[in-house]
Amino acid sequence: MEDMLFYDRIQFAFTITFHYLFPQLTMGLSLLIVIFKWKFLRTQRSKYNDAAKFWMKIFALNFAMGVVTGIPMEFQFGTNWAKFSELTGGIIGQTLAMEGMYSFFLESSFLGLFLFGEKLMGQKLHFLTGFLVFLGSWASGFLIIATHSWMQHPVGYEILENGKFVLDNFSALFSNPWLWPSYLHNQLASVVTAAFVVAGVGALYLLNNKYSEFGRLFVKTGVISGLVSSILVAFPTGDWTAKNVVEHQPVTFAAMEGIFKTEDGGSEIVLIGQPDMENKKLDNKIAVPNILSFLTYQNWDAEIKGLNEFDEKDYPTNIPGLYYAYHIMVGLGTIFIALMAIAAIQLWRKKLYKTKWVLWGLLFMIPFPYIANTTGWYTAELGRQPWLVYNLLRTSEGASPTVSAGNTLFTLLGFVGLYLLLGMLFLILVGKIIKKGPETTIS
Amino acid sequence: MELFWYIVLMGMLATYIVLDGYDFGAGIVHLFFAKTEKDKKAVTNAIGPFWDANEVWLIASGGVLFFAFPTLYASSFSGFYLPLIMILWLLIFRAVGLELRGQFHNVLWHEVWDKAFGIASLLLALFFGVALGNVVRGVNLGMVENGVSAHEAHYFFLPLWNPTFSPSAEHLGIIDWFTLLLGIIGVVALTIHGANWIIFKTNSGLNQKLKQVIFRLNFVLLALVIASLLLWHIIEPDPFHNFIEMPWLWILPLITFIGLFGLFKAQQFKKDGTGFLFSSLFLFGGFLTTAASIFPNVLPSTNSINPSLTIYNVAAEEYGLSVGVNWFVVALFLLAIYMVVQYRIFKGKMDDVGYGEH
Numbered sequence: 001m002e003d004m005l006f007y008d009r010i011q012f013a014f015t016i017t018f019h020y021l022f023p024q025l026t027m028g029l030s031l032l033i034v035i036f037k038w039k040f041l042r043t044q045r046s047k048y049n050d051a052a053k054f055w056m057k058i059f060a061l062n063f064a065m066g067v068v069t070g071i072p073m074e075f076q077f078g079t080n081w082a083k084f085s086e087l088t089g090g091i092i093g094q095t096l097a098m099e100g101m102y103s104f105f106l107e108s109s110f111l112g113l114f115l116f117g118e119k120l121m122g123q124k125l126h127f128l129t130g131f132l133v134f135l136g137s138w139a140s141g142f143l144i145i146a147t148h149s150w151m152q153h154p155v156g157y158e159i160l161e162n163g164k165f166v167l168d169n170f171s172a173l174f175s176n177p178w179l180w181p182s183y184l185h186n187q188l189a190s191v192v193t194a195a196f197v198v199a200g201v202g203a204l205y206l207l208n209n210k211y212s213e214f215g216r217l218f219v220k221t222g223v224i225s226g227l228v229s230s231i232l233v234a235f236p237t238g239d240w241t242a243k244n245v246v247e248h249q250p251v252t253f254a255a256m257e258g259i260f261k262t263e264d265g266g267s268e269i270v271l272i273g274q275p276d277m278e279n280k281k282l283d284n285k286i287a288v289p290n291i292l293s294f295l296t297y298q299n300w301d302a303e304i305k306g307l308n309e310f311d312e313k314d315y316p317t318n319i320p321g322l323y324y325a326y327h328i329m330v331g332l333g334t335i336f337i338a339l340m341a342i343a344a345i346q347l348w349r350k351k352l353y354k355t356k357w358v359l360w361g362l363l364f365m366i367p368f369p370y371i372a373n374t375t376g377w378y379t380a381e382l383g384r385q386p387w388l389v390y391n392l393l394r395t396s397e398g399a400s401p402t403v404s405a406g407n408t409l410f411t412l413l414g415f416v417g418l419y420l421l422l423g424m425l426f427l428i429l430v431g432k433i434i435k436k437g438p439e440t441t442i443s
Numbered sequence: 444m445e446l447f448w449y450i451v452l453m454g455m456l457a458t459y460i461v462l463d464g465y466d467f468g469a470g471i472v473h474l475f476f477a478k479t480e481k482d483k484k485a486v487t488n489a490i491g492p493f494w495d496a497n498e499v500w501l502i503a504s505g506g507v508l509f510f511a512f513p514t515l516y517a518s519s520f521s522g523f524y525l526p527l528i529m530i531l532w533l534l535i536f537r538a539v540g541l542e543l544r545g546q547f548h549n550v551l552w553h554e555v556w557d558k559a560f561g562i563a564s565l566l567l568a569l570f571f572g573v574a575l576g577n578v579v580r581g582v583n584l585g586m587v588e589n590g591v592s593a594h595e596a597h598y599f600f601l602p603l604w605n606p607t608f609s610p611s612a613e614h615l616g617i618i619d620w621f622t623l624l625l626g627i628i629g630v631v632a633l634t635i636h637g638a639n640w641i642i643f644k645t646n647s648g649l650n651q652k653l654k655q656v657i658f659r660l661n662f663v664l665l666a667l668v669i670a671s672l673l674l675w676h677i678i679e680p681d682p683f684h685n686f687i688e689m690p691w692l693w694i695l696p697l698i699t700f701i702g703l704f705g706l707f708k709a710q711q712f713k714k715d716g717t718g719f720l721f722s723s724l725f726l727f728g729g730f731l732t733t734a735a736s737i738f739p740n741v742l743p744s745t746n747s748i749n750p751s752l753t754i755y756n757v758a759a760e761e762y763g764l765s766v767g768v769n770w771f772v773v774a775l776f777l778l779a780i781y782m783v784v785q786y787r788i789f790k791g792k793m794d795d796v797g798y799g800e801h
Contacts, residue, residue, distance in 0.1 A: 064542055067495065068535045072528075074505050078520025079527055082598070085520075089513020090759035094767060097506030101774035104503060108496040109781035113788060116492055120788055167763040400521035402586065402600035411528045418532060422539065429546055 003405035005396055008080045011412040013381075015072050017374055018419050022066035024373045027141055027187060028194025029059050030134035032225060037127045046441045049123075051217055052130070054438035055198070060115055061429055063107075065422065072415070074100075080408065084388050084398030088165045091157055092147045095173060099143035107136035141190070142183055149178035152380070153248050154389050165389070178248070181240035182380075188233040189376060192336060193369040195226030199343070200366035201434055203359040211437040216353055219362065223347055227340040234333050239295070245383065246296055249390065251310040252383040255319045256326035257292060258282050259306040266293035267304040270327075275320045280307070317385040317395075325378035332372040339365060444764040448511035449741075449754045451771070455507060457730045459500035460571070461636075461723045466494045467571075468637015470537065470564020471630065473557065476638075476656060477649060483557065485647030487541065488793045489640060494541065496785065498534070507771075511764060514597055515741055515757035522582060522599040523574070526617050530570050537563035565630060572629025576622030577601070579733055580610050580678045581743030584752070596749040597757070610678055615745065621678060624671055631664045632726060635706065639718035644793045654710055657718065661706050668703065679743075682736050692735050698728030 033055050040048035074096065077085045085093075113121065114129040121129070156172030157165045167173075199222025205215030245253045254260075258270045260280045269292040273285035293302040307315065316322050339361055346352035352359075384390055388398045473486045509516045520527060540560030544553055582599045585592035604616035612619070618626075638653040675682050686692050702725030709718035737743060742752040750756070758764065 064495075064538065067498070068538045071498075071502060071534060072531045074502060074509075075520065075527060075531055077509065078505075078516045079524050080521070082517035082521035085509065086514050086517035089509050089516060090763045093506070093510025093513055093516075093759065094763060097503070097510040097767070098770055098774070100499065100503035100506035101771065101778070104499040105496070105774070105778050105781060108499045109785050112492040112496065113785065117788055164760075166760045167766070170763075170766040400517075400524070400598075401594050402598050403521050403524045404600075407524055411525075414528070414532060418535060422535070425539070425543060429543070432546070 004403070004408065005399050007405050007408035007412055008399045008403075009395070011080060011408055011415065012076055014412065015069065015076065015415055015419075016377075018423070019066065019069040019073055020374065020377065021370055022062045022069065023137070023141070024190045024193045024370065025197060026059055026062045026066055027137045028191040028229075029055060029062070029197070030130075030137050031191060032194055032198055032221060033059060034127075034130050034134050035221070035225075037130050041123060041127055047213060047217060050438050050441055051214060051221075053118075054214070054433075056115060057433050058430060060111070061426065061433070063111060065426055067108075069419070069422070080400055080403065081388075081398050082400035082403075084393070087163055087393065087398075088389060091165050091167045091173070092150060094167065094170070095143045095147040095150070099140055103136045103140035103143065106139065107133055110136065138187065141187060145183045145186055146173055146176070146179055148380070149176045149182055151389050152182075152384055153178040153244070154392060159392070165392075178244055181237055181244055185233060185237035185241045186376075188229045188237055189369070189373050191225060191229035192233055193373055195222045195229055195340075196336070196362070196365055196369045198222035199226055199362045200364075203362040204434070205437070206353055207356065207359050207363065214438045219343075219352065219359070220347060222362070223340060223343045223352070226336070227344045230333065230336040230340050234337065238333070243296070246304075249383060250305050251307065251314055252316055252322070254305055254307045254310070255316045256322050256379060256383060257304075258323050258327075259292075259304055261308050262303060262306040264303075266290040266299075266301040267306075268292060269295065271331075272327075275323050277319060314386070316383055318382055322379060322382040325375040325382060329372050329375040329379060332368050332375075336365075336369065336372070444761060445511075445754045445758040447768070448507070448758070448764060449739075452504060452507050452511065453731060453734050455500060455504040457727045459497070459504055460730050461726050462497035462500055463494070464568075464633050464726055465637050465640035465719070466490050466497055467564045467568045468633040468635070468639075469641055470541075470561050470637070471568060471634045472637050472641060472649075472653065472656075474561025474565060475634075476652060482647060482649040485645045485649055485794065486641055487544070489644040491541075491793070492785075492789050494538075498538075510767060511759055512741070512754065512757045513759055515752055518584075518597045518599070518752060518757070519578075519742060522601060523577065523617065524600065525603055526570060526574065530567065530574075533563045533567050533570070536560075537567065568630045568633040569626040572626035573618060573622045575629070575730070575733060576625035577617060578742060579737055580615075580619075580621060581745045581751070583615060583746055584742070584744040585746070585749040587746040587748045590748060592748060597752060621674065624667070624674070628664070628667045628671060631660055631667060632722070632729070635660050635664065636719070636722040636726060639709075639722045643716045643719045646792050646794055650715075657706070658710065661703075664706075665703060679736065685735055685738055695728050695732040695735055698724050699732055700728075702726070702728055 033052050036048050036052035036055065040046070040052065077096075110129045110132040114126065114133050117129065118126045150173060153176060154165070155176045156167060156169035158168045160166055173179075198218050202215045202218025202220075202222055205211045206219060242253070245256070257267075258273060258275055259267055260282070266289070268287040268289045270282060270285060270287045273282035273287070276283050290300045293304055294300050296302065296304060307319075339358075343352055343358050343362060346355050346358055386395055387393065388395050469486050469490045473483060477483045477486050505516075536559050540556040540558075540563065544556040544560065546552075582601060584599050585596045586594050586599050601615060601617050604618040605612055605614050608616070608619045608623075610619045610621035635657050638657050641647070642650045642653055686696075702721045702723070705721030705724065706718065709721050739753040739755065740751045741754055741757065744751040
């Protein structure tokens with residue numbers, strides 16, 4: 001039983017982590033492509049259209065990866081989490097079915113037109129199809145986060161005697177207080193990834209002295225959108241999200257901040273330190289007094305509940321994992337703001353394209369928004385443990401009753417092998433597109 | 444309300460089979476009949492801009508199943524665990540083969556991805572036929588052993604096969620000779636269907652050859668369908684009871700046979716799309732006839748302890764089902780617009796679309 005749950009969880013975690021490497025880029029990138037296309041319509045300068053077409057190629061590849069790795073996500077609710085699906089399908093099935101009906105059909109219908117139909121449709125319609133692809137991908141994100149929010153903070157339900165969750169208020173799913181902060185936070189984080197990728201590729205071109213005109217355009221677009229999005233992702237949306245956790249999941253908040261004990265006169269904010277679960281303390285701690293109380297309640301002395309106030313059986317299952325995930329996300333988020341601010345200042349002084357160390361910084365930073373997005377999701381998901389539906393349904397009650405550990409390990413190994421192959425092929429192909437560079441239209 | 448969603452779900456699945464069916468069929472044609480680079484190009488051009496949207500019908504059907512019939516979703520997805528995950532792997536391989544082939548101009552590279560695309564298509568056609576066979580044959584719900592259920596009444600698990608490959612054995616497997624027969628029907632029918640699509644959407648030199656292939660395969664398909672009808676009583680002693688109680692249901696087998704016989708006549712019509720129309724009718728009607736024959740069951744039980752799963756004992760509650768109608772109707776309306784736009788812009792022959800060239 002223990003093994004079975006372990007493999008079910010690992011398989012879901014592995015496949016969703018891999019899957020989300022792709023949508024996090026495509027959601028943000030679709031916005032930037034729409035902006036390039038819009039600039040082209042306004043200025044009629046072909047470099048914007050060429051830029052849009054170049055990023056469309058990368059978008060298409062990522063989108064295809066997102067689709068093929070996304071289908072297993074929907075299937076796994078039924079294959080590995082049958083009991084959870086049976087009990088909550090009447091509610092989360094609504095938002096997941098809506099995702100298929102609203103966003104997937106929209107995206108897939110118009111992506112083909114966007115990729116192959118420019119000559120057939122003319123520029124204005126082509127812009128429109130691009131916009132619809134953007135809309136579809138953001139709608140998809142919305143419905144997934146609506147599902148996620150219901151699991152974190154269930155609303156609009158009633159529980160029957162047989163344990164089934166029944167929907168009794170459809171609109172509550174969309175006015176869930178958890179939903180909007182998480183959605184905005186997540187979408188801005190996706191723009192951060194796209195902005196760093198665009199800026200990083202631009203920096204590569206400038207450092208390499210190849211495609212320099214596009215290099216400048218990409219760096220400029222990436223830095224401006226990167227600065228705006230990395231500030232907004234922290235404040236106000238990250239702040240709202242954290243306040244939701246404080247209010248509705250105080251034990252999770254204590255665990256992710258590494259607060260083992262309630263402190264009189266305000267809690268410190270922990271920057272670095274390693275949780276020692278045996279002795280219930282942080283080792284090698286570096287912390288700033290009273291800041292956490294201030295950030296949380298705008299009051300230096302406000303009390304923040306530590307883990308000591310809660311029942312151990314409701315502790316998040318993996319407190320060190322949760323703590324690290326959260327701190328990595330916040331730490332990287334801070335670095336993103338700093339780097340983008342420096343780059344923006346250099347851009348404003350018209351020196352950025354020649355400031356090599358900042359360009360190198362942008363190039364090396366490409367993987368880190370992916371790590372920050374992933375650890376952000378780990379914070380949310382590990383923070384919800386040991387529950388599937390917060391405070392109502394435990395993870396151990398949700399797995400498929402008849403699927404043995406051996407069968408799940410078999411499919412897990414299959415997914416690992418297949419995704420390693422996919423990942424390698426993906427990197428080769430992206431490398432090829434980037435090396436080939438944007439094609440210039442001769443007008 | 445259950446009935447409404449049942450009809451919606453079956454309609455969506457039938458649409459999926461018709462749409463992605465031609466993609467799988469094109470893959471099988473690609474594997475066996477497209478020898479030259481030009482032929483292969485014709486095949487991928489014919490499905491290139493469509494396959495992704497067609498696959499969305501599977502995801503959307505899965506979503507509707509999850510939301511409207513959560514117990515069926517939970518029971519069947521966990522019970523058919525292994526074949527479902529393998530279908531996922533095949534779908535991934537197929538998509539990767541199709542999309543990656545044109546990325547490098549190298550003979551070995553092309554060969555690998557051609558085979559991946561073709562073989563995955565073939566296996567998918569087989570698996571979907573086998574899947575349908577499993578659903579109509581039924582499963583040991585609750586995993587009853589010596590008159591005692593080992594699990595809750597609606598859960599089960601099936602291995603890929605049992606040693607006897609018999610649909611009436613005590614310990615069932617996914618693959619037995621009955622489900623395999625339906626799998627083979629799936630392969631033959633989808634090959635015809637895919638070939639018809641290619642004829643419809645391209646002017647390639649392959650078309651003449653495919654017309655002959657279709658002509659021969661029609662006889663094979665007819666023979667297989669007759670064989671399966673003769674053997675059907677083994678899994679269901681009274682397969683016509685629904686049709687006798689509700690005579691209007693005969694329209695479904697009628698559609699199927701119009702499609703089947705139309706295929707023999709298709710070459711006499713002038714328009715290239717006629718064959719595709721008939722193979723679509725056959726698939727659409729054939730799937731719905733099969734579903735109707737077990738109605739209101741959606742997954743029959745092979746033991747006498749636990750009842751079969753019907754649309755009434757697996758559905759979500761009334762409020763959720765009715766509220767879903769609102770968003771579903773709006774979505775369907777939007778979908779109709781997308782499809783009209785998409786098929787109008789990519790109407791006619793696809794030879795010049797240049798799919799997969801980068």
